[in-house]
Amino acid sequence: MIIGVGTDLVDFRRISRLLRAHPDSAIKKIMRPSEVQFYKGNIELGFSKIWAYKEAVIKAANKTVGFADIEIFHLDSGLSQIRIINDEQLREYASRVIGKHIGCGRLTYHATLTDELPYISAVCIIEIC
Numbered sequence: 001m002i003i004g005v006g007t008d009l010v011d012f013r014r015i016s017r018l019l020r021a022h023p024d025s026a027i028k029k030i031m032r033p034s035e036v037q038f039y040k041g042n043i044e045l046g047f048s049k050i051w052a053y054k055e056a057v058i059k060a061a062n063k064t065v066g067f068a069d070i071e072i073f074h075l076d077s078g079l080s081q082i083r084i085i086n087d088e089q090l091r092e093y094a095s096r097v098i099g100k101h102i103g104c105g106r107l108t109y110h111a112t113l114t115d116e117l118p119y120i121s122a123v124c125i126i127e128i129c
């Protein structure tokens with residue numbers, strides 16, 4: 001069953017300006033070390049993509065998770081994956097959405113992203129199975 005759907009569209013130029021204004025604090029607030037490592041070849045693009053992914057996840061989760069709770073990683077094929085580090089509030093929210101306690105029920109996250117610079121768009125679907 002689908003718990004939530006989120007989408008986000010960012011302007012790469014705006015997000016890059018934000019990063020350039022506060023490079024250390026912005027990266028610390030938005031990205032996890034593994035994400036910085038993955039996008040180290042182009043950190044401005046990576047930062048903007050991570051921003052879009054995470055805003056889509058935050059919307060799908062109805063703001064029960066924040067940037068620091070989300071990790072974006074990739075399979076060898078390139079497919080993006082989502083890991084939620086602290087999903088307590090999200091689980092409570094999911095229980096409310098389906099009208100019963102989800103207990104140890106597995107939350108599954110699907111995410112995808114597309115870019116046609118300067119625009120980057122991400123979509124996230126959260127499912128309980």
Ligand SMILES: CC(C)(COP(=O)(O)OP(=O)(O)OC[C@H]1O[C@@H](n2cnc3c(N)ncnc32)[C@H](O)[C@@H]1OP(=O)(O)O)[C@@H](O)C(=O)NCCC(=O)NCCS
Binds near residue numbers: 007008009059062063
């Ligand atoms: C909720 C949030 C994701 C909305 O993003 P935004 O960039 O302000 O706005 P967008 O134009 O992308 O999206 C607006 C849509 O988000 C959706 N939205 C609003 N509140 C929401 C919520 N609590 N949960 C899920 N979706 C929500 C609505 O569909 C809204 O459409 P509407 O304007 O017709 O009502 C954002 O405000 C937020 O809280 N982000 C959390 C992270 C954060 O703190 N970011 C600040 C920078 S550090």
